[in-house]
Amino acid sequence: MNQARAFHHRIDKALHDDQLRRNFRSALSGIQAKREIQFPDDTQLQALREQARAVRASALIHQPELLERLEANLTANGIQVHWAEDPEQANAIIYGILEAAKARSVVKGKSMVSEETGLNQYLEERDIEVIESDLGEFIIQLAHEPPSHIVAPAIHKNRREVAELFHRFYPDIPYTEDIDQLTQSARLILREKFAGADAGISGVNFAVAETGTLCLVENEGNGRLSTTAPRLHIAITGVEKVVEKLSDVPPLLEILTKSATGQPITTYFNMISKPRQPGELDGPEAVHLVLLDNGRSRIRIDAELLDTLRCIRCGTCINYCPVYVQLGGHAYGTVYPGPIGIALEPQRLGLDQVGTLTSACTMCGACAEVCPVKIPLPTLINRLRAEAVNLQRTSTPLAGRGSLRKPGEASIWKIWQRLYSSPGLYRLFSFAATRMRWLTPVSLGGWTRYRSAPRPAARTLHELARQEGFRHE
Amino acid sequence: MSTAKQIYYFATCLVDLLYPKAGLAGMQLLRREGVEVIFPHDQTCCGQPAFNSGYRDEALAVARAQLACFKREIPVVVPSGSCGGMIRQHWAELFAGQPDEAQALAVAGRTYELTEFLVDVLHIRLTDLGEPLKVAIHTSCSARREMGVADRIEALVGQLDKVEVLTQERKAECCGFGGTFAIKQADVSGAMVKDKTDALRATGAQRVISQDCGCLMNIGGAFEKQHARQGDGPTAQHVAEFLWERTA
Known part of the structure; x- marks a missing residue:
């Protein structure tokens, strides 16, 4: 099975496990609340983060x-x-x-x-x-x-699951769901x-x-x-x-x-x-x-990717990741899950092996906001996305560069580029899209499984602005 | 009193085609404050969709095509947190080492998100003319973390005395849009927007207000789909359209 299919298979499994998702939601909300109590003063937190970043960067x-x-x-x-x-x-x-x-x-x-x-x-x-x-x-x-x-490591299990596990392996110990007794x-x-x-x-x-x-x-x-x-x-x-x-x-x-x-x-x-x-x-x-x-020495060569190695393995990026909370760690299929996993594992193992991980990020930035050593995780993940579809030869020491480039997807972006970098062509396109908006498909694959399809307006803002007497240049 | 007499308005691609009324409302709010709003005819998109997907050359070509639209030394106002974030934060990466890097950085340096401009530069005062209404505010992740303007929308909506602002659980959590993420990881995105709309619904708000059309397309689209099954519920609206509707 190729990496993308395998990843989607694991995601599908995780999303259909309601108990698992409840366990993660409850555990992570608890950890977030506990962390926030420790940092009542944002100025002090930012100073400490900067100090920690500097120590790690210098090292x-x-x-x-x-x-x-x-x-x-x-x-x-x-x-x-x-x-x-x-x-x-x-x-x-x-x-x-x-x-x-x-x-x-x-x-x-x-x-x-x-x-x-x-x-x-x-x-x-x-x-x-x-x-x-x-x-x-x-x-x-x-x-x-x-x-x-x-x-x-066992965050995905609730106390009942742990109790059952203990009972199975140590039947002599009386069954209990009491955490202290376990x-x-x-x-x-x-x-x-x-x-x-x-x-x-x-x-x-x-x-x-x-x-x-x-x-x-x-x-x-x-x-x-x-x-x-x-x-x-x-x-x-x-x-x-x-x-x-x-x-x-x-x-x-x-x-x-x-x-x-x-x-x-x-x-x-x-x-x-x-x-x-x-x-x-x-x-x-x-x-x-x-x-x-x-692989760490290889990562260290690149001035941008080097930041990945500042990590002190606290897991805070994971605790705040809105994708991780839906999936849990096993869905990632790598040793390190969550944002740090998405940034680190393709560098360690190659984009051709686990580069698809980079798709499991909305670029929301919650991870970078809490990272104690200020690793710019979304920037790193975005860089890896670019490397994964880039065919040009550079000195970047990343395995599997360009391996996720798909001809169909690449040509869509080329068409997009042509359309959006030529104002005349864009106006023609947007005119057609608004006039023929009744032709907009009501079903758009994964998007419309959960939402209605977006529909172009009757007139673009280009047109409305002119109608309302705003100055065009 | 306004210090900026003239501004460029950068509508962004989603607003131009899908939410022109929101875009227009933003322009009307600015004009009412005595600002001359210039709408460059040749504008299209900041380049964010391709940039987020790793297609940097394509993103660069599109971003570059915008530079000619914003030549004069006047502010560029963008009715979107994520497009603002793209320009202000990521154009620097995108244009690094390019011949027009300085020009791109100059535009980035005078780019404002709309609510930021209304609050910080225009010090706008609003008079609420609408009926009592309960709303919840969803701040886009880019507005919150890239632009640092999450509190500006709160400040603006806070000026409306007949509007009650309700707070959803896990307010700062992403709605699951993420550009092409919503297509590439459709089911994860679906699970995230389900959590987000559940939290918003639970507040009892009649309307959800946001600074970002990406989030609106996601949250509003999910509401519409859910309404078709469950009957009525909240609707989603861009903050500019909401403010204009209540004050004009």
């Missing part, structure tokens, strides 16, 4: 040097650094580390980069047990589903896993070059347990997560938590800088960091 400009410093300081701290070009390499590196440590079981903190690489499946195929320890991730792992949101059950199940796991795998929110520190933001304590209880900790993240200084972290952290979940601060904020030292009672004996490129 991207200096990324090569910062990555060198990060590696040097992490190594000096006793954390081993690995570089991966692509998902396959990243998975192989992680598997290699686990093998060398004879690790057969892994507890995982939440990591979207590991979703990029398909790490869970890779390890499971090699007989390593992988348990997701973030509650949302734990739920969707039971359901065998990918995350539908980058911060709240959480307690998950906690008990996961405690055993933490105690027994050979290794922990986590993501990274910010990697600080100056000090060689890996920052991890979380709410459940599962991140701390995954990175401290097992004897081995492997962190995986994208190369763009590096920031220069420790003092860069507070503004990013503040705007991240307030934007993402409407919290002034998360329950846990971990700063990992060393494996266990002699005389210390806990912590992993070895810590590794896998830095994944996976």
Whole structure:
């Protein structure tokens, strides 16, 4: 199936799932309200956004040097650094580390980069047990589903669906739809896993070059347990997560938590800088960091597309997207859904693979308005639309340029251009359209499934203005 | 007192062909304030439809054809938030590196959305002559986020003392028009306009007012289709036509 048909098939499925749409509407309205409480003063919010933008933009400009410093300081701290070009390499590196440590079981903190690489499946195929320890991730792992949101992976499920899922997999636990009781059950199940796991795998929110520190933001304590209880900790993240200084972290952290979940601060904020030292009672004996490129260096070359990499993965653009709320994350069919997914995934995977995603945007700008690092998402999406239908050769490092150009559509735009750039021709056309308006079709495909057909007026404004004595030039 | 004696009026393609009465009402409002309104004969479209669809060369050719219409150093007034946004925000991208870039930027720099011009430049005062009416205001996303003029329509409608303004749930959410989005993602767009019209209906408003004909075509068209099935309900109207109707 081609990408456009597959996308429409997923959209169709989502739009016909009323429960799913109610779940999203209710969850996202709640998150929006919580976020807005955190930013009562717009002037302060704008100042903080500008500060966060500047920190991220500067880090991207200096990324090569910062990555060198990060590696040097992490190594000096006793954390081993690995570089991966692509998902396959990243998975192989992680598997290699686990093998060398004879690790057969892994507890995982939440990591979207590991979703990029398909790490869970890779390890499971090699007989390593992988348990997701973030509650949302734990739920969707039971359901065998990918995350539908980058911060709240199980956002598409309501409490009844979660209760049924728990009951199916853990029939010994009494059935309940009480959220606190469900959480307690998950906690008990996961405690055993933490105690027994050979290794922990986590993501990274910010990697600080100056000090060689890996920052991890979380709410459940599962991140701390995954990175401290097992004897081995492997962190995986994208190369763009590096920031220069420790003092860069507070503004990013503040705007991240307030934007993402409407919290002034998360329950846990971990700063990992060393494996266990002699005389210390806990912590992993070895810590590794896998830095994944996976197309990021290619994106970084283009001065406009570079802005995509400022993203701190807060999911706020997703929470405010009026298309996402109708569809949910699975309809996008990519690791990252919503506005950031539409901007990032075609760059990562190629316009020929997922460029159709760019059609799922009204250009309303709600995403860019709330983005904590001021990524101009509609501008990026518009640029990708242009690249997708552009046949001219440029130095743009985008895979699949021009691949979505359709001859029929292209010739309609050529006719449109001819009509609207020749005033005489346009007047002839509009005269004909108004005089023969009774010929306007009443059925216009998808448009008239939901609305009446627009009909030309009896006279154009060109004519009315002249009749009313307005000056023509 | 008005500071602008003369302005160009850029009707935009949707207004010219589908909503000329709204366009004319805007011109009449301006004329009543003592402004000489010039309607350049050769105007057609700002280029937005093709630009939004990725066809930049075609958009550029059409946008370029407008430059000759707006040569003099007088304001260009546009009765549409999204066309205003196209000119003021996106012409810069579209014309970047072109020989006529400076000319395009000059036009963009003196372009105003209609309600913005009425409030900020003309400081218009309105006297309501109409019957009591309940309305809801839908601000287009471009007026809100690209042009930053969402509050101007509120200010204008707020001057009408027999008009009660009701507020719909999720007011700032997009109505689902999005230009070719409504065709390419027809079912998503349909779901969005359903949510929007449900929210507008729930206010009990008799009329929905907007600054943007794209939104009006979407919301008004959906109302018409729904009325055919469910009987009466609100209608959608451009703010210029609404203001003129109540004050003339």
